[in-house]
Amino acid sequence: MSTHVEPTATRAHARGRLAWPPDALAEKALEVRRDIVTMLIDAQSGHTGGPLGIADFGTVLFFHEMSLDPANPKWEGRDFWHFSCGHVTPVIYSLMAERGYFPVRDLLKFRTFEGHCQGHPSAHDTPGIEVSSGSLGQGLSVCVGVALASRLDGNPRRVYPVMSDGEQQEGSIWEAVMSAAHYKLDTICATIDYNDIQIDGKVQTVMGIAPLAEKYRAFGWHVIEVNGHDIPAVIRAYDEARTVKGKPTVVLARTIMSKNVSFMEDDYHWHGKPPKKDEGERALIELGTTYEAWKARMLS
């Protein structure tokens, strides 16, 4: 499953693990950011900051790490991914579309009555979304269940929950953390978007979760701390996780909210609002394109 596949647009639909090289991943992460900003300009509703911060490690997951089959989302050889922080749909949908789950143009119907890209992930509407989310703190438990089922079936499937940091305040997360260690689920490799921001401000000010690494260690997990924007480092982190036996792994991905859009970076006001048209156009220029050009690319 880990045979390296050449990164060409078409091969993004390929079954299995793409294992793209870092430069190709960086390029794709840039495209994902452009998708995110463009879809939010059209939707005029939705979350900007988290998705832009997740773009880098998210791209590593979808285009390097995970074994997937977009054409057949329920492929039995697939790895399982689930975003417990359902509000980051712009990056989830962009990664899915770019990977080939559905046409990129569908992103332009984000949060509309007609589109399938709901405000929060809906298994009922979007091909490839296996479990709905949007209420924080529920997803890690689902992944524990998936890992237990895969073990029962003798399926080596790896399981990739993605969580946000504010979400770590939910007690249900710690129930799931405790049970994953209790059942020694070493197929679980969670990633936490550790941007230290939530809706009302800095996570440490709202309700401190530090020292998060020590918390996970005390709960019996293997912890890897990494710069979530350093693509080679993120690749190494997931490689390391695959070598861990007898305990689950959490990758604490230090990120900057709204990364790569200067006037949005590390600002909690961008947690849940979309850019106005002009703000979005400025953002896209910083991202090396224009609204018209990128929208045309998305529609093509």
Place this chain on the structure above:
Amino acid sequence: MSTHVEPTATRAHARGRLAWPPDALAEKALEVRRDIVTMLIDAQSGHTGGPLGIADFGTVLFFHEMSLDPANPKWEGRDFWHFSCGHVTPVIYSLMAERGYFPVRDLLKFRTFEGHCQGHPSAHDTPGIEVSSGSLGQGLSVCVGVALASRLDGNPRRVYPVMSDGEQQEGSIWEAVMSAAHYKLDTICATIDYNDIQIDGKVQTVMGIAPLAEKYRAFGWHVIEVNGHDIPAVIRAYDEARTVKGKPTVVLARTIMSKNVSFMEDDYHWHGKPPKKDEGERALIELGTTYEAWKARMLS
């Protein structure tokens, strides 16, 4: 409030902190165990193991550590106590009755239609119970609220939540643990009945919570580990807790379920069932009395 009061039956009703000496506390703990077994023989329903294990540190709380006024349960100078593990009502009610909240004879109506001693603590029924409980994992949050309110009022009140160890599996506990540290509530001194037993067996087998001390430390608490049956050591633990500033304290009281009844000790089958009449009589003999004698004492 810490003036030492002579331990005489009558003085158990005294307002304030009794600060009884260890020998008097040991004697009272023995009486509490006798109450527990006797009330359970009559009720033929209820929890035996947890309550017998809590008797020692519970007696230290009610007869040494806490400032209370049984005659006026809402006394504004009172410390606040709350058993989050509501199922241990036999020890709660015995401690309350022995301390003077209500007649000891009321214990003999435990779990009956007529009595006020409900199966789980009911603020609606029992004088001195301030908050109902029985659903695990809710009580520490209540104590955080009490500590915040007391701080707002400039009241130095200390707050004493009691939790069980199986209860540590509830995520709501970790939400409360996180918030108590976030708000630096050093007036909170929690005790955990760490008997390593829950309904279905050993806590470590059912759903491991170890290393519990490290978990609490990683969540920003001061941790004191103590033998929950060593009365002088428990007294020292609570003394130490009063010196801790800027963070809450948890006393991990290592206990033996059903302590001091040889044929019940450390056996999870005694979590939730009462002794049959003959079993109870044997237990009371081990506790240095008889059913008739102790019941007469309770009725007097």
Place this chain on the structure above:
Amino acid sequence: MNIALAEPVAMKKTREGFGRALVELGEENPSVCVLVGDLSESTMTHFFAQKFPERFFQMGVAEQNMCGVAAGLAVMGKIPFYSTYGAFAACRDLDQIRVTLCYTNLNVKIGGAHGGISVGPDGATHQAMEEFAIMRSLPHMSLVVPCDFHEAKKATKAAAAHPGPVYIRFGREDVPVVTDESTPFTFGKGEIFGEGTDLTIVACGTMVYEALRAREALAREKISARVVNLHTLKPLDRELLVRSARETGALVTAEEHQVNGGLGGAVAEVVVREHPVPVEMVAVWDRFGQSGKPAELMDAFGLRAKDIVAAAKRALARKH
């Protein structure tokens, strides 16, 4: 059909029907899994645990996680049943039930033990009496309330066969066995357990037995009461309810549950929309339970045949 009560009537636990059915399901279908929240004996899932340890998951005292783990098992094609006391099954993990289970429409079954006031000495916290209202409000959720041991077995098997989330409510105590293996049971359909023309008593769970006793008492006073065992509260058998309203002109509902939004509410909603007739409700009147012997509590909370008889007479008096 007219159910004839054996004299003396045998007594058995509905939760045992659950536990036994799980073992049979485990034998029939390797996808069936069971999860429990540190209550394997109370929920009688220990039978399954002994037989299929590898498919039994002890989740400890963590209901939210138990629900989510069951969801994950279902995503991978398993048929998970998770169980704890109904008060916690319906309330502690409701957000997970709503979003992860119901919105995704996952094939997860919930066994809620210790439902009703008849739970007895444990008192109010452990007497689940709000689950009907809660589960009825959730899209995609089904709700079944078996009346005895045999029906509990059938309901558990039917839940496994029905795709999507299902909540099944069980009681704590031995309750009268009113059905046998051969009594018909169709998920989503009520059953007439006693024919009658003057009014219809619609009951579920333990109240079906009380309804049958009430029918006997009413018969002695020349009042002909139909008894409907409405074991499935959701999806609701509207057709049978409307037909009973039309044919008998008055209804009495009987449930071991709060009066707001439960069986009585479900019946009232159908009746006013399709065929308004007088309805009297026998239920817990918007109050918490308390400790006591199950029988004492059933009496004190007005959940007996005599209370159904009195309600029947009030309903008849209002019939025009």
Place this chain on the structure above:
Amino acid sequence: MNIALAEPVAMKKTREGFGRALVELGEENPSVCVLVGDLSESTMTHFFAQKFPERFFQMGVAEQNMCGVAAGLAVMGKIPFYSTYGAFAACRDLDQIRVTLCYTNLNVKIGGAHGGISVGPDGATHQAMEEFAIMRSLPHMSLVVPCDFHEAKKATKAAAAHPGPVYIRFGREDVPVVTDESTPFTFGKGEIFGEGTDLTIVACGTMVYEALRAREALAREKISARVVNLHTLKPLDRELLVRSARETGALVTAEEHQVNGGLGGAVAEVVVREHPVPVEMVAVWDRFGQSGKPAELMDAFGLRAKDIVAAAKRALARKH
């Protein structure tokens, strides 16, 4: 009383009424405290936070703990209001609400923001449409659903004055202002917002405006509809409902909530017990919401004046 709608009608958020009322309460009563789960602007509790930082408690994304902490504040004599989105306020901490708040009967107020399908683009997970059924089932709990900005303020103030747990439901969007400061509001009592003789439309929340529009449309067809603003669903104004059933002979209920166990259910339960008449229900028909513009969704889910008009005609046709 007959409410006259201003043309054009002003638009304002009910949750802003909540936020403004909290500030006034904070000024009047030093015991009033506010807690929020990382949503201070969405719940508009930030006004209070700015004015009374020492009495404002940020609890982060931890609803269960927020409920328990509020309980502790109440035990010590404070009057805590805690707030988050209704979907989470009613579901994530329901076990705490049932046992710690309701069973103890503590003086805690819950502000559930973002209720109803009109929440819009966020989609199903964030559109709370089950809270009425859930809160109605809990002993000691009260439930208020204000229809506009002014009523939201009054409801918040009334909740502070009423001892015991109270849940108040707010919406996300600007909604028509149908009342003013002087419009009467009594906790636990419905208000007749439009007199009528042929039938009665019982509505709450945003649907009160739609009901008033429906009344105008029906009037044009010579149908005289009474409109009752039933802002308090619990305790229920049985007297007014029964009187309306008796005087007008047919009812239509209108709510931005699931059809099972909500306003329609509450009305149906009273009507069948006291004065059976035809009732038609305008509600969300046991399905999850979705993304879309609030107006699109109100249309698509059949929650408009025209839907009430159609229901009214169905109810009249069944009236004898």
